[in-house]
Amino acid sequence: xxxxxxxxxxxxxxxxxFVCNLSACKGACCVDGDAGAPIEEYEKEIxxxxxxxxxxxxxxxxxxxxxxxxxxxxxxxxEIETPLIDGADCAYVTFDDKGTALCGIEEAYNQGEIDxxxxxxxxxxxxxxxxxxxxxxxxxxxxxxxxxxxxxxxELGVPIYxxxxxxxxxxxxxxxxxxxEKVAKKL
Numbered sequence: 727x728x729x730x731x732x733x734x735x736x737x738x739x740x741x742x743x744f745v746c747n748l749s750a751c752k753g754a755c756c757v758d759g760d761a762g763a764p765i766e767e768y769e770k771e772i773x774x775x776x777x778x779x780x781x782x783x784x785x786x787x788x789x790x791x792x793x794x795x796x797x798x799x800x801x802x803x804x805e806i807e808t809p810l811i812d813g814a815d816c817a818y819v820t821f822d823d824k825g826t827a828l829c830g831i832e833e834a835y836n837q838g839e840i841d842x843x844x845x846x847x848x849x850x851x852x853x854x855x856x857x858x859x860x861x862x863x864x865x866x867x868x869x870x871x872x873x874x875x876x877x878x879x880x881e882l883g884v885p886i887y888x889x890x891x892x893x894x895x896x897x898x899x900x901x902x903x904x905x906x907e908k909v910a911k912k913l
Contacts, residue, residue: 730905733898738866739886740910743879744852750874753827755851757815758871762808764847765798770806772842773797779839783820783830791817849893852886
């Protein structure tokens, strides 16, 4: 672990390699698990404003879940997250013709309907950020469903921090990322 400004960063994001391999995992991170994607407080307003433009990209089951539960929910721990369909799939998930899970929000972004890619927690994955009162912990979330992504990352020689560069800059800024790169070079 090392400190960068008000973050404590796991060295794993510099040392471990990772590149999403959707052809292998089929987007399992969007349909497995027992919770929705974390939503930051400021993202609630964005989720509300983009929903009408995202809705046409969603499955009927997703629309029904969102309209029943809300565009985001607060879990038992007081954390904000995306709603789920029957306790499984993220309500915003769609599927392509090969059965690969895709993000309806990101599809609306890719089609130029909205200018917001998706929740930053999704964009950062496999990096997870836990905010504390004095700092934020920046960690690698290792999950067996991403074994193929780790193998592809090793094959291509892409460390996690490079794979998530755009998202890390989005979350922490260009200066923070430049400092991260300096630490990576020293290791």
